[in-house]
Amino acid sequence: MTTGRVSLALPKRYMTEGKSLFRRLNIPPASSERDSGARREAHEGNAMNDELTPQPESAEEEAPAVTETATEEITSATEETIPTAETVQPAEAAEVPAQSAEDSSEDFAKMLEEKGAKPERTPRTGEKVTCTVVSVSSEWVFVSFGGKSEGAIARVEFADEGAETRDETGRPPVPAPGAELEAYVLAFRDGEIHLTTRLSRREQSRTAIYDAFVAGVPVEGRVAKVIKGGFEVRVSDFRAFCPLSQIDLRWPKEPEIHVGQIYPFKVVEYKDKGRNIIVSRRALLEAEMVTKRDEIKKKINLGEIVTGRVRNVQSFGAFVELGGVDGLIPVSEMAWERVEDPAKILTEGQEVTAKVIGVDWEKDRISLSLKALEGDPWSSVAERFPVGSKVKGTVARLTNFGAFVNLEPGIDGMIHISALGTEKRLKHPKEAINIGDEVEAEVVAVEPEKRRISLSMEYKLQEGLGSLPRTGEVIRGTVEKIVDFGVFLRLPSGHLGLIPNAEMNTKKGTDHGQMLRPKDEMDVKVLEIEENGRKIRLSVKALVRDRERQMQKEYETYKGSDTVSFGTFGDLLKASKEKS
Incomplete structure (x- = not known):
C-alpha cells in the first residue's frame, strides 16, 4: 500500500546541521563515487525543496545503515520542529499551502530568534577563519567555525598518517579532533564550504589556482630560477612569474639565494586560462605585518628590552627586525665610545638585544639602544679621574682646536691646542701629536653633566725648571x-x-x-x-726707560751739589751707555 509523503522546504542551514550530526556520530563516509553522487543528490534535493509541494511516495531509496543510538539522537534533535509522516496525514498534507523558500527561511529565522539564537553570517570567499577539527576521514578533515558553520579541508594538505612533524614537503601533521587551526574559505560547492590552509604544490590544478586567485588564498610554489626582471616560480606543473620587487619586503641584493626555496605566494594575476600567471610573496608578507602590528604595539613600549635580528647596516646606524616592524639603532647608541664604522660593531643577520628609547607609531619609528643596557661610565668619572691627577691614554682623533684622548671605553678627554706642551705656537695639533700616540696628561677640569674632561700637557714644560722670575724683575x-x-x-x-x-x-x-x-x-x-x-x-724698552729715569734722578741730585761737575745730562747718559 502506497502512503503519501510531504516535502517540507527547510533552510540549507538546517540540512547542514543534519550532515554535521552524522559526522559527529562518526558515521563512516561513503566512497568517492558514492560521496560524489550523494552530493549531486543533495544538490538536486535542495533545488526541489525550494517550493513546498506534496509529493507522492516514491520507491524507497537505499540508505546507509544507522545504529539504533544514532537514530534516537537524530529523532531527538528533529522531533520538536519537523513533522513526520505519522503526524501528518495525507488528507492534512493536501491542505498545506505551498510556501516559497524565502518565506520558509524567514519563518526559520523567526523561530531561531524566539529561541534566543541569531542568524549567522556566511563567510566570504578568501576570508581567513579559525576552525576546530570535528572529525577526520580518509579524504577530508571536517571542521567547524563561526558557531555552527562547518566545512571541509582536503586530507592531502596534511602529512601522511602517523607523522608527528612536518614532512619533506612542509605539510603539517594531521590535526586531532578538537584541535584549532587557521584556514581560508576557498569555494562553495554542492552546498558545502571548502577551505584550505594553503594550496600545496601536490594538489594544485588549473582550476584550483584560479579558485585561489579569485579567493585570494595563498598557493605554494618553488622558485625555479632567476630570469629577466624576476623569478620563474613553479606552481605544481604550471609556470608563474614573480617580479624581483615581489619576492621579499625589500629589494633582493642577491636574487640567487631564493632559488630552490618553497614559499607561499598570492596569485595577483591570472590570464589566458592559466598561461599567464603572476604571483607575489611580498603581498602576503605585508598582510602578515599588518595583522601583527597591533600585537607588536602591545609588546614594544618605551623602556622595554627587545630582541631582534639585524637586517641592514648603514653608516648612520643599523636596522633591526622586530617581528614585523623595524627599529633603528643610531650609531651614537651602539656603544659609549665613539663608533667610526658601525659594520665593525654589528653585522647583518646578527641577533641583538636592545632597549627601546623612542617610539613614534604615527611615523613608524622605533629607536633602540645597545649602550643603554650597559652602565653609564660617566656616572663616576669624577671619582676615577680627579682634578690634578695624571692620566694616560691614546690619541683617538684630532681637530683644529685640539686632540681627543681615549682614557677608557666611552671616556674621552680633550687637550686644547694651547695645552699640548710645546713652546711654539701651533696651527694644528698634528704639528705636535699624532693619532694613535700614547700620551700622559694632567686632569685640569671634570664636567660629568656635560661629559667633558679637560686635559693638559703643559706641566711637562715646568718639569726641571727653576723658580719663575717676578714681574718687574x-x-x-x-x-x-x-x-x-x-x-x-x-x-x-x-x-x-x-x-x-x-x-x-x-x-x-x-x-x-x-x-x-x-x-x-x-x-x-x-x-x-x-x-x-x-x-x-x-x-728692552722698559729697561732702558727705567735706567734713563734713574740717571735723570741721579743727575738732579748731583747737579745742585758742590762736587765736581758731571758735565751735561747727555754726557752722563752717553757715558752710562758706553759703560753698559
Whole structure:
C-alpha cells in the first residue's frame, strides 16, 4: 500500500546541521563515487525543496545503515520542529499551502530568534577563519567555525598518517579532533564550504589556482630560477612569474639565494586560462605585518628590552627586525665610545638585544639602544679621574682646536691646542701629536653633566725648571730664536720668554736678525707672567726707560751739589751707555 509523503522546504542551514550530526556520530563516509553522487543528490534535493509541494511516495531509496543510538539522537534533535509522516496525514498534507523558500527561511529565522539564537553570517570567499577539527576521514578533515558553520579541508594538505612533524614537503601533521587551526574559505560547492590552509604544490590544478586567485588564498610554489626582471616560480606543473620587487619586503641584493626555496605566494594575476600567471610573496608578507602590528604595539613600549635580528647596516646606524616592524639603532647608541664604522660593531643577520628609547607609531619609528643596557661610565668619572691627577691614554682623533684622548671605553678627554706642551705656537695639533700616540696628561677640569674632561700637557714644560722670575724683575737671558714678531729669550730659570718687536727699543721695521744671533745675552725687564709661566712677556724698552729715569734722578741730585761737575745730562747718559 502506497502512503503519501510531504516535502517540507527547510533552510540549507538546517540540512547542514543534519550532515554535521552524522559526522559527529562518526558515521563512516561513503566512497568517492558514492560521496560524489550523494552530493549531486543533495544538490538536486535542495533545488526541489525550494517550493513546498506534496509529493507522492516514491520507491524507497537505499540508505546507509544507522545504529539504533544514532537514530534516537537524530529523532531527538528533529522531533520538536519537523513533522513526520505519522503526524501528518495525507488528507492534512493536501491542505498545506505551498510556501516559497524565502518565506520558509524567514519563518526559520523567526523561530531561531524566539529561541534566543541569531542568524549567522556566511563567510566570504578568501576570508581567513579559525576552525576546530570535528572529525577526520580518509579524504577530508571536517571542521567547524563561526558557531555552527562547518566545512571541509582536503586530507592531502596534511602529512601522511602517523607523522608527528612536518614532512619533506612542509605539510603539517594531521590535526586531532578538537584541535584549532587557521584556514581560508576557498569555494562553495554542492552546498558545502571548502577551505584550505594553503594550496600545496601536490594538489594544485588549473582550476584550483584560479579558485585561489579569485579567493585570494595563498598557493605554494618553488622558485625555479632567476630570469629577466624576476623569478620563474613553479606552481605544481604550471609556470608563474614573480617580479624581483615581489619576492621579499625589500629589494633582493642577491636574487640567487631564493632559488630552490618553497614559499607561499598570492596569485595577483591570472590570464589566458592559466598561461599567464603572476604571483607575489611580498603581498602576503605585508598582510602578515599588518595583522601583527597591533600585537607588536602591545609588546614594544618605551623602556622595554627587545630582541631582534639585524637586517641592514648603514653608516648612520643599523636596522633591526622586530617581528614585523623595524627599529633603528643610531650609531651614537651602539656603544659609549665613539663608533667610526658601525659594520665593525654589528653585522647583518646578527641577533641583538636592545632597549627601546623612542617610539613614534604615527611615523613608524622605533629607536633602540645597545649602550643603554650597559652602565653609564660617566656616572663616576669624577671619582676615577680627579682634578690634578695624571692620566694616560691614546690619541683617538684630532681637530683644529685640539686632540681627543681615549682614557677608557666611552671616556674621552680633550687637550686644547694651547695645552699640548710645546713652546711654539701651533696651527694644528698634528704639528705636535699624532693619532694613535700614547700620551700622559694632567686632569685640569671634570664636567660629568656635560661629559667633558679637560686635559693638559703643559706641566711637562715646568718639569726641571727653576723658580719663575717676578714681574718687574730685571734679568739676563740668552737669545733662543728670532722670529718675525719678536725675540725668544731663554731665562736663567729655564723658562722661555718673548720680547715683542714693540719692546725691543728699536725703530719700526728693524731686522733683529741682523742685530742678534742665537746665544747672545740680553738684559730685559719682566713685564708680565701668564698661565703659570707658559707666557712670559719681556721688554728692552722698559729697561732702558727705567735706567734713563734713574740717571735723570741721579743727575738732579748731583747737579745742585758742590762736587765736581758731571758735565751735561747727555754726557752722563752717553757715558752710562758706553759703560753698559
